[in-house]
Amino acid sequence: MTTTTQPAVPVQSPFKRWLSGVANASDLGMLPVIAALIVIWIVFEVLNANFLTPRNLSNLAAQIVVTGTLALAEIYIILLGMIDLSIGWNSVLAASIFSLSTVFFHLPVVAGLVLGIVFATVVGFLQGMLVSRVGVPSFVVTLGGAMVAEGITLGILTPHGGSVPLSDSLTTAIGTLNLAPLWSWVLSIVLFGAYAAVTLNQIRQRTAGGHEGGYAAVMRLIGVGVLLFGAVFMLNAYRGVPFLLLIFLIALFASAFVTKSTQFGRHLYAVGGNAEAARRAGISVRGIQLAAFIIAGFLVGLAGYLDAARLGVASASVGNGDIMLNAVAAAVIGGTSLFGGRGSVYGALFGALVIESVSNGMNLLGAASSVRFIVEGGILLAAITVDTVLRLKRLRTGRA
Amino acid sequence: MSGSAATPLLTVRGLKKRFGAVTALRNVGFSVERGEVTALLGDNGAGKSTTIKAIAGVAPIDEGEILLEGRPVTIRHPSEANALGIQTVYQDLALCDNLGICANLYLGRELIAKPTPLGPRVLRDVEMEAEARRVLKTLRINLPALDTPVASLSGGQRQAVAIARAVLWNSKLVIMDEPTAALGVAQTAEVLRLVRDLAGQGYGVILITHNMQNVFQVADNIAVLRLGETVLEARKANLTPDQVVGAITGTLAIGAAA
Ligand SMILES: Nc1ncnc2c1ncn2[C@@H]1O[C@H](COP(=O)(O)OP(=O)(O)OP(=O)(O)O)[C@@H](O)[C@H]1O
Ligand SMILES: [Mg+2]
Numbered sequence: 202m203t204t205t206t207q208p209a210v211p212v213q214s215p216f217k218r219w220l221s222g223v224a225n226a227s228d229l230g231m232l233p234v235i236a237a238l239i240v241i242w243i244v245f246e247v248l249n250a251n252f253l254t255p256r257n258l259s260n261l262a263a264q265i266v267v268t269g270t271l272a273l274a275e276i277y278i279i280l281l282g283m284i285d286l287s288i289g290w291n292s293v294l295a296a297s298i299f300s301l302s303t304v305f306f307h308l309p310v311v312a313g314l315v316l317g318i319v320f321a322t323v324v325g326f327l328q329g330m331l332v333s334r335v336g337v338p339s340f341v342v343t344l345g346g347a348m349v350a351e352g353i354t355l356g357i358l359t360p361h362g363g364s365v366p367l368s369d370s371l372t373t374a375i376g377t378l379n380l381a382p383l384w385s386w387v388l389s390i391v392l393f394g395a396y397a398a399v400t401l402n403q404i405r406q407r408t409a410g411g412h413e414g415g416y417a418a419v420m421r422l423i424g425v426g427v428l429l430f431g432a433v434f435m436l437n438a439y440r441g442v443p444f445l446l447l448i449f450l451i452a453l454f455a456s457a458f459v460t461k462s463t464q465f466g467r468h469l470y471a472v473g474g475n476a477e478a479a480r481r482a483g484i485s486v487r488g489i490q491l492a493a494f495i496i497a498g499f500l501v502g503l504a505g506y507l508d509a510a511r512l513g514v515a516s517a518s519v520g521n522g523d524i525m526l527n528a529v530a531a532a533v534i535g536g537t538s539l540f541g542g543r544g545s546v547y548g549a550l551f552g553a554l555v556i557e558s559v560s561n562g563m564n565l566l567g568a569a570s571s572v573r574f575i576v577e578g579g580i581l582l583a584a585i586t587v588d589t590v591l592r593l594k595r596l597r598t599g600r601a
Numbered sequence: 602m603s604g605s606a607a608t609p610l611l612t613v614r615g616l617k618k619r620f621g622a623v624t625a626l627r628n629v630g631f632s633v634e635r636g637e638v639t640a641l642l643g644d645n646g647a648g649k650s651t652t653i654k655a656i657a658g659v660a661p662i663d664e665g666e667i668l669l670e671g672r673p674v675t676i677r678h679p680s681e682a683n684a685l686g687i688q689t690v691y692q693d694l695a696l697c698d699n700l701g702i703c704a705n706l707y708l709g710r711e712l713i714a715k716p717t718p719l720g721p722r723v724l725r726d727v728e729m730e731a732e733a734r735r736v737l738k739t740l741r742i743n744l745p746a747l748d749t750p751v752a753s754l755s756g757g758q759r760q761a762v763a764i765a766r767a768v769l770w771n772s773k774l775v776i777m778d779e780p781t782a783a784l785g786v787a788q789t790a791e792v793l794r795l796v797r798d799l800a801g802q803g804y805g806v807i808l809i810t811h812n813m814q815n816v817f818q819v820a821d822n823i824a825v826l827r828l829g830e831t832v833l834e835a836r837k838a839n840l841t842p843d844q845v846v847g848a849i850t851g852t853l854a855i856g857a858a859a
Contacts, residue, residue, distance in 0.1 A: 406727045464711050464722040467700075471708055474699035481695050482709030483680060542699035595698075595752055 216416070233587070234535055234551040241555060245562035252562055255438035259379075261554075261561050262436060266445040267292075267508040269553035271528035272535065273449075273456055274500035276549055277493045279532055280460075280473045282541020283339035285497055287328065289525030290350035292505030293517065295321040297357045299506055300365035300515035310369045318502035324350065325498015326491070333490035347525070354517050364516035367509055375448070376510035379441035388442075389433045393426055445507055449550075452500060456546040459496075469493060474542030523574075530581040531556045538588050555580065608671035610635045610805040611656070611774055616665035618651055624829060625651040626662070631824035631834045633774065633805040638796060640816045640837075641809045643826035644849055649809045650692075652826065653776045656807075657689040658682040669774075688767035689776040696759060696766075698752035702744055705751050706733050706766050736769055740798055757788030764795055768804070775799055776807045781815060793819050813842050825849055 245252040271288050278285040299317035302308040308316070324346060331342045358364060367373070380388065400422050404415035436442050460466035471479040472489045480486050508524075509515040533539060534555050535548020556577060563573045609632040616629040626648045633639045643649050654660040656667065658676040667674050669685055676682050682689070696705050703726070712725040712732070730747050737744060742761045744754070751759060760780050767775045777796070781789040796819050800806050810816060816823065816837075823840060825833040825848040833848040 403727070407730070459721070462723055463720075464713050464724060467704060467708075467711060467724060470700060471697045471704075474697040475695070478695040478697050479708070481679060481691070483683070484709050542697070 230545065231536065231547055231551055234548065234555060237534075238551060238555055238558065241558050241562070245558065245565070249562070249565045251565055255435055257561065257565070258435050259439040259443065261557055262432075262446045263443045263511060264557045264561060265550070265553040266443075266449045267504050267511065267524065268527045268531050268556055269449050269549050270452055270500055270504035270507060271524065272531035272549035272553050273452060273546055274497040274504065275528050275532045276535075276537050276544060276546055277456075277460075277469070277497045277500075278339065279529075279537045279539060280469055280541060280544060281339075281490055281493055282473050282476075282539075283332065283490075284529070284539070285328070285339065285343045285494075286525060287324070287343040287346035287350055288497070288501045288504075288528055289523075290347045290354060291321050291324050291498070292501045292508065292524070293515075293519060294324070294350040294354045294357075295502040295505035296509035296515040297354050297365070297517070299509065300367055301357055301361075303369060304365050304367070305361075310371045314371075314506055317506055318499060321502025321505060322495060322498040325494045325496075325501065328498075329491040329494025332494065333487040358515070358517045363518065364514050366514050368513075372506075372510045373513070375444050375507070376513060379436075379443050380447060382437035382441045385433050385437055385442040389429055393429055396425065397422055445511055448503075448507060452503065453546060453550055456500075456549075460546055465489070465492065470542050472542075526581075527556050527577070528553075530577065530584070533588060534580065534584040536588075538592065539585065540588075540592055607635075608668075609633060610670060611807075612666075612668040612671075613652075613656065614666045614668070616652060616655060616667075617663050618648075618655060618660070618829075619663055626655070626665075627829040628831065629665070629826060629829065630831050632822070633807055634822065635773075635805050636800050636803045637821040638800045638806040638808055638819050639822040639824060640820035641807055641824050641826065642811075642816065642845065642849055647826040647849075648829040649826055650778060651829075653689065653778060653807065653809065656682065657687060657776060659689075683770060683772075686771060686773035687776065688770055688772040688774070690760075690763045690767050690778065690780060692778040692782070696751045696763060699750060701748040701750055702754070702762055703730050703733050703747040705762055706736075706769055708766075710770070733765075733769070737765055739802070740765060740768065740795060742795065755788065756784050757791055760784065760788075760792050761795060764792075764799070768799065772804065774805045774807070776809075778809045779811070780808070781810060781812065789815070813845065816845070817842060827851055 242253060251257055271292060274288055275285055295317040298320050299313045302316050303310055303313035328339075328342050328346045331337045332339045379385075400418050404418050408415055433442065436446075460469060468479065468484050468489050469492075471482070471484060472486050476486050479489075508519060512519070531552030532544075532548060533552070535544070535550070535552030537544030537548050537552075559576055559580065560573060563576065611633040612630075613632075614630040616626050618624075618626040629648065629652050631639060631641070641649050641652065651660065655662040656676065658679045658681050661675075661677045667676060669687075674685060676685065676687070679689075697708065700708070707729050712729050713722040714725050715722055733747055740761075742765055744758055744761065751762060754762065764775070764777070764780070780792050780796070784792060793815060796806055796808060800819075800821070808816075808820065820837050823833070823835060823837055823845060824831055825845060827849065832851075833845070
């Protein structure tokens with residue numbers, strides 16, 4: 202039992218305390234992945250001076266959207282300590298249902314969109330039922346689910362030559378247009394202002410209650426500001442913030458709120474961290490698992506639509522393998538532990554940035570896809586190794 | 602034993618529990634008073650854990666009576682025990698290592714605000730921290746910042762979190778299964794101090810431990826189980842460690858409960 206409330210080293214600046222906290226933490230948050238991202242960007246910029254241009258970074262911003270949204274869906278499942286292998290095909294299925302219902306059955310665009318997303322959500326619900334009620338391992342359920350979704354997708358799209366071009370105005374706008382630079386600035390300033398107000402208010406309330414450690418929050422605030430305004434500046438130098446990116450960011454911030462600030466989010470982490478403890482605390486473990494699968498299904502449906510909007514076509518050929526693996530890789534690279542209960546939804550953004558930066562950079566260099574696979578696989582293995590090593594470190598110190 | 606004018610907080614009588622062919626409890630009975638610590642002792646396999654699981658609703662009894670404040674109650678589920686004000690600190694503590702201290706203290710009954718009738722159920726973290734700090738203070742528990750993940754706490758600190766957690770739920774009776782096993786000397790002393798403080802604040806406490814010295818330090822009342830039967834229940838003041846050890850091992854024949 203501690204008999205001290207003071208820090209062990211009496212006089213230490215908040216900065217040094219923060220720094221040593223960062224150095225000793227077993228959960229570093231987004232710092233490692235941001236560091237990795239900076240290294241990757243520098244390497245590609247050195248290899249090809251076209252990499253860090255506003256134009257290419259704007260492309261990149263649109264490229265991360267689908268991987269990022271799928272990674273976001275996957276994070277809900279990985280936080281439970283489970284895995285969802287169906288997100289790739291389920292998203293393509295949602296896109297094909299959208300295309301079929303609007304192009305061939307002439308449903309209103311919004312109705313088709315709702316239909317596609319609802320369908321993906323129902324797939325998530327059914328898989329969640331099998332996992333939470335029956336107790337089938339998620340790995341098996343979603344592997345089967347992926348094959349069923351693939352089959353339905355092929356069944357729907359093959360009669361139409363395997364792909365359906367999309368030309369309705371909403372989809373085209375979402376897929377190709379940008380928020381004008383002025384509005385991008387206005388929006389980002391408003392958002393950052395709100396975020397800063399909430400953060401500062403929290404710090405004030407906590408310190409009033411005798412809690413110290415607002416320093417980390419201030420550092421985070423500064424970091425977020427630099428990243429946000431840097432990104433807006435870069436994107437505005439080309440055409441502004443892509444609508445696609447905006448939609449992804451909305452899903453991301455909503456998920457951050459759900460996972461960090463609501464009772465459901467707290468219980469999600471609890472179930473992933475120690476399901477037995479959660480059960481004894483009266484939490485409905487099955488209910489949380491089912492809800493996570495439903496939310497993931499919804500996001501997967503959204504990702505499917507965004508992918509179709511970006512490419513201007515709903516196609517069966519995009520579902521194959523690597524969009525799912527890229528999303529899992531992005532989630533893990535973003536610091537979500539495959540052992541459950543640890544990580545942050547912001548990992549979806551940074552993990553997707555890493556994966557898509559590598560892919561984008563390799564394309565600029567004209568690298569063969571064989572090389573791309575090897576490099577991306579290597580990064581994934583490195584991320585999983587770090588995750589496992591950190592977990593072992595936690596287990597050792599946790600028993601101290 | 603009797604003599605106290607008021608009804609005891611908890612009385613169990615004639616508890617029986619069978620697991621297939623194994624009879625884990627044949628005839629267990631003892632009482633816990635408000636503001637007192639009852640130590641439940643016995644050799645390995647004597648039935649201590651089975652007894653508290655019965656009271657906590659984890660594994661309901663087959664036969665016997667559980668009286669809470671004189672009223673017979675049936676406890677068939679942990680939530681029923683919780684509703685009656687019975688909280689258990691399990692041997693494995695059942696904490697979520699990945700969550701902070703405060704999140705663990707309030708797990709499953711977070712304070713929430715609903716901005717609209719339909720939700721979302723937003724966590725009131727600042728209020729939870731303030732309330733947790735108050736409870737920890739009344740128990741004189743010192744812990745690091747309340748958002749520190751439980752994984753980085755020492756064994757004694759984790760025990761303290763588990764105990765504070767039990768107290769936060771408006772409980773009357775706190776059951777602890779070997780809270781000092783695997784703790785060092787200083788941490789054991791701290792947990793025992795906490796046990797005494799709980800009793801001092803009016804909670805009834807059932808303490809399971811194998812450590813005779815601890816028992817004589819903190820218990821008011823001692824009950825000894827042997828082969829699923831209560832073989833001794835008496836005030837600590839009327840007992841010597843040798844008598845208790847004798848009752849545990851069966852070398853000392855004691856007539857009925859003193
Ligand atoms: N789930 C079970 N199934 C079958 N037998 C059980 C079960 N739980 C307990 N028992 C048996 O009941 C008896 C009492 O066990 P119990 O765990 O209550 O002992 P204990 O006093 O807590 O021992 P220890 O000091 O080792 O913790 C033992 O013989 C044990 O093998
Ligand atoms: Mg036991």
